[in-house]
Amino acid sequence: MDVDSNTFCAGGGVLGNGTWVVFGGNQPVTTDGIAVADEGAYHNTDGGTAIRMINPCDDESCEYIQGETSYDISSPDTGGWLQMTGRRWYPMVEALEDGSLIIIGGDKNGGYVNTAAQDNPTYEFFPPKGDGQAINLQFLSDTLPVNLYALTWLMPSGKLFMQASRKSILYDWKTQTTTNLPDMPYATRVYPASAATAMLPLTPDNGFTPTILFCGGSNPPQWGNDGTAGYNVTAVPTDNTCVRISPDDANPKYDDDDYMFEGRSMGQFVYLPDGTMWMGNGINMGTAGYGNDHYSVGQSYGQDPVYMPAIYNSSAPLGGRWNRTGLTASDNERMYHSTAILLPDSSILISGSNPNADFTNEQWRSRTDVEKWFPWYYNETRPVFSNPPANLSYGGDSWNVSLGNITDEPTVQSAKVVVIRGGFNTHAIGFGQRYLVLNSTYTIDMNTNESTLHVSQMPGDVGPFVFQPGPAMVFLVVNGVPSEGEFVMVGSGQLGEQPTSANSALPSSQVVAVTPTETASESNANASSESSSSSSSNTSGAARGVIASSGAVVGVASVLVAVVGGALVVF
Numbered sequence: 001m002d003v004d005s006n007t008f009c010a011g012g013g014v015l016g017n018g019t020w021v022v023f024g025g026n027q028p029v030t031t032d033g034i035a036v037a038d039e040g041a042y043h044n045t046d047g048g049t050a051i052r053m054i055n056p057c058d059d060e061s062c063e064y065i066q067g068e069t070s071y072d073i074s075s076p077d078t079g080g081w082l083q084m085t086g087r088r089w090y091p092m093v094e095a096l097e098d099g100s101l102i103i104i105g106g107d108k109n110g111g112y113v114n115t116a117a118q119d120n121p122t123y124e125f126f127p128p129k130g131d132g133q134a135i136n137l138q139f140l141s142d143t144l145p146v147n148l149y150a151l152t153w154l155m156p157s158g159k160l161f162m163q164a165s166r167k168s169i170l171y172d173w174k175t176q177t178t179t180n181l182p183d184m185p186y187a188t189r190v191y192p193a194s195a196a197t198a199m200l201p202l203t204p205d206n207g208f209t210p211t212i213l214f215c216g217g218s219n220p221p222q223w224g225n226d227g228t229a230g231y232n233v234t235a236v237p238t239d240n241t242c243v244r245i246s247p248d249d250a251n252p253k254y255d256d257d258d259y260m261f262e263g264r265s266m267g268q269f270v271y272l273p274d275g276t277m278w279m280g281n282g283i284n285m286g287t288a289g290y291g292n293d294h295y296s297v298g299q300s301y302g303q304d305p306v307y308m309p310a311i312y313n314s315s316a317p318l319g320g321r322w323n324r325t326g327l328t329a330s331d332n333e334r335m336y337h338s339t340a341i342l343l344p345d346s347s348i349l350i351s352g353s354n355p356n357a358d359f360t361n362e363q364w365r366s367r368t369d370v371e372k373w374f375p376w377y378y379n380e381t382r383p384v385f386s387n388p389p390a391n392l393s394y395g396g397d398s399w400n401v402s403l404g405n406i407t408d409e410p411t412v413q414s415a416k417v418v419v420i421r422g423g424f425n426t427h428a429i430g431f432g433q434r435y436l437v438l439n440s441t442y443t444i445d446m447n448t449n450e451s452t453l454h455v456s457q458m459p460g461d462v463g464p465f466v467f468q469p470g471p472a473m474v475f476l477v478v479n480g481v482p483s484e485g486e487f488v489m490v491g492s493g494q495l496g497e498q499p500t501s502a503n504s505a506l507p508s509s510q511v512v513a514v515t516p517t518e519t520a521s522e523s524n525a526n527a528s529s530e531s532s533s534s535s536s537s538n539t540s541g542a543a544r545g546v547i548a549s550s551g552a553v554v555g556v557a558s559v560l561v562a563v564v565g566g567a568l569v570v571f
């Protein structure tokens with residue numbers, strides 16, 4: 001699966017039909033990251049305007065669709081080219097409610113921060129919309145020089161919540177109108193400050209209302225330019241604050257959340273199926289980026305790696321949202337150009353780290369290994385998800401999941417089906433990462449000693465806006481312990497306006513008592529029996545270890561990963 005063009009510092013996402021797309025990146029480079037006009041030592045072509053696609057397959061026949069290849073020339077409304085309108089290094093990518101992608105900003109040739117001369121203050125769509133031309137976005141010019149990977153999430157209103165520099169807006173791309181929101185407090189969160197960011201889990205209890213969490217980043221005295229930080233960036237402590245905002249509220253504002261145990265830049269959030277969020281990777285001093293400066297550590301603009309992960313629980317009371325119970329530190333620094341993603345077995349795959357212009361074994365070295373992080377429930381007896389759906393619609397009829405012979409009501413009450421999109425992960429950002437709990441009720445039948453979970457489809461009203469169409473994983477979670485994740489297609493599996501309907505009403509939760517019958521009851525039901533299910537719900541042991549070490553390395557590697565149809569794809 002060779003990629004021709006340089007994907008260094010690209011963005012990406014998944015279309016509503018399941019095709020993964022990688023946008024932009026770097027010009028061709030040769031050794032030491034030196035730009036060249038031709039293919040150079042690393043045989044990469046110009047990635048600045050490149051688009052590459054993968055259609056998942058089961059038979060190892062997948063190849064990138066790239067270069068000048070048409071996307072779908074037979075379908076006039078899907079465009080006809082695989083090049084963007086302009087160069088985009090560090091572009092943001094977000095999915096829209098029709099399963100298309102919006103590609104936002106970036107600069108032309110890369111650098112520590114953006115400059116007006118390098119800036120591409122526009123966005124475009126893939127597949128292209130309208131005349132396919134780029135559209136100016138003033139917010140990108142207003143947030144120079146820290147507007148790269150401008151953090152963006154689609155809201156139920158159809159507007160895009162965007163955050164870069166210290167500014168925040170809601171942007172209605174359909175009318176091209178901007179609503180200013182409050183400034184970001186305490187720290188810069190976008191690259192190269194690189195806070196950990198995530199949309200909190202969408203649940204029936206919060207009405208599937210998006211709330212965005214920002215943790216860490218940096219508040220340096222200045223920002224340099226595209227060539228250099230221009231000051232001793234490695235001596236600047238990272239930020240430890242966390243703030244949340246619900247951008248579609250009537251009067252959205254940033255509220256303090258529990259602060260982290262330490263300051264962190266390039267921390268990354270990964271949803272765990274139990275509804276908590278893993279935070280790992282990153283550094284305690286400095287920022288993302290690198291340069292050959294006297295204050296660099298090797299070439300790195302960051303130092304003091306944070307080896308300890310932490311767990312954030314958005315539904316815990318304020319003051320108790322972070323914990324490290326049972327966690328252990330990694331032996332491996334994961335600094336600039338590292339990444340992490342949830343796997344179907346509910347462990348997290350962590351990889352990369354290279355704050356350098358090329359491969360090096362000097363500090364901080366280029367890491368070519370990957371490791372797995374195992375959550376507390378990894379070796380617990382897992383629930384069996386006996387009939388996972390292949391598709392979830394936006395609204396419509398509910399469906400049933402057998403919980404087998406679990407009849408303990410608190411255990412049955414704890415059961416839920418969650419839908420997780422791991423997203424496209426790079427540079428400590430989970431592009432398109434989503435977590436949604438499907439509405440459900442239950443029936444405990446003491447006659448049969450069996451229980452059933454009645455599960456709604458995706459929310460019919462806001463569904464395509466809060467959890468855009470496309471592939472995701474579903475997990476059955478009982479007492480916090482998840483089943484294996486199974487892949488599901490959310491929405492129609494096609495690009496375009498998604499069919500939506502009202503969600504059918506769920507039956508009320510009930511316990512069906514044993515009914516005396518004329519026939520001799522062979523029932524040995526014990527209505528008061530306690531099930532033998534595990535009730536441990538707090539974090540306990542967790543282990544990590546390096547599981548693989550790849551000898552292969554490309555010249556300048558930033559690691560971009562997505563879990564695609566059960567297989568891990570490294571772009």
Ligand SMILES: [Cu+2]
Nearest residue numbers: 008009427558
């Ligand atoms: Cu990068």
